[in-house]
Amino acid sequence: MPAPAMIRIEALSKRFDAFEVLKSVSLDVAAGEKLVICGPSGSGKSTLIRCINGLEDHQGGRIEVDGTPLGRDRAARARVRGLVGMVFQQFNLFPHLTVLENLMLGPVRARGLSRTAARDLAMRYLERVRIPEQAGKYPRHLSGGQQQRVAIARSLCMEPKIMLFDEPTSALDPEMISEVLDVMAELAGTGMTMIVVTHEMGFARRIADRMVFMDHGEIVEVAPPERFFTAPESARCRDFLDRILNH
């Protein structure tokens, strides 16, 4: 018996004015599944995952997260937002707060935890991303890789069921990419449902249950990594892989 779908996306469409960013995209993600989405820039992959936590609204189709449909209903949106953590390309840490305060803000203000409980929670996740010693520093004192790990810990402090990663290593210097990917791989091992938009194909091969290739607002190909990398079915996907693997 297959695992129940954590995320159901049916015929999702979205446009910015005249430009159709997503054209009837359908996708199911099982609980605990790791999905890696790749595709050329402008293909709609970021927009797709931003729709899943309600950062973008959609014009057509349906998104259901853990049984809750995402629509105009405020309570439903709030519930989905609480289930889904998001890591951004530019980290988006709060620059005026220390690392610890960055992590505690959501748990204290949104989840209603006491400051002591939030602090314990924050320290636990800082240890998981291996930077507990940076707790008292401001984001600007941290390297890019450290900042992104803080951002991951900040999301985890909300104890989400699903984690979305929007090109989490694209803004990093090359030598810092692996420290972030290692943390993500470790998280993948805990059974978290993850959707990762990335061009790090080695990482994708390592953790993905399924690969998704998008182009021009459509899902062109979905396949397990071994087949995806060795025998992609569509010409567009083959071209894309050729370009990014053999540059």
Add this chain to the structure above:
Amino acid sequence: MRLAVLFGAVLALAGCSASWGWYVVDPSTAKGAQNLGFLLSGLGMTIRLSATAILISVTVGLLVALPGLSAHRGLRAASRAYVETVRAVPILVLILWVYYGLPQLSGLTISVFWAGVIALALSDSAFQAEIFRAGIQSIARGQYEAAYSVSLGYRDTMRYVILPQAIRRILPALGNQLVYMLKMSSLVSVIGMQELTRKANELVVSEYRPLEIYTVLVLEYLVLILIVSAGVRWLERRLAVDERQ
């Protein structure tokens, strides 16, 4: 060059004892000390008036700016209308209107102090609203998105994420407004407020030494504002540390 000549002329005049009569505020004489004390006695009122007005205008300004940034068209229009209307009224006119006009309209008697505070605060709030709007708009969208993703509501997002950063950025402009407020408080002298300028006017009427008395008045504002400016710069330095990348 021309400025230097002018400056030199003023200095020359100052050296010429025939045209200057500093005795009027000479603290070593009983009369002079009394006059000086009289001039300085307006200081507390100027400070109280300006401080009360700026506190109110910052609050009103923020409350006007926030709906101006809303997605709701009606709220934006209301905010815009407030700013445009209030900004168009000269402060002196507003002071006269609030003191002489508003009591007739409302049936309430308004003290000189509160008439001054209301007029100054109202007038300044339109500018504060624009400053806040600029500050809030300067915060990157990613900050809102990050706040959204950790489930913060509008109120918490503003209070803990956006405003603390926006206020740091607009601090120089807020300092400007504070200085402006201190200077504009002199206009409240026209309705009889016993602040620095009013005291000077009254002393001039009894002593007939406008040059010396108004020079003291200039120095009073100068010192007051230099102190305030230094305070704002200190605050800026203290807060700016957190954001430097």
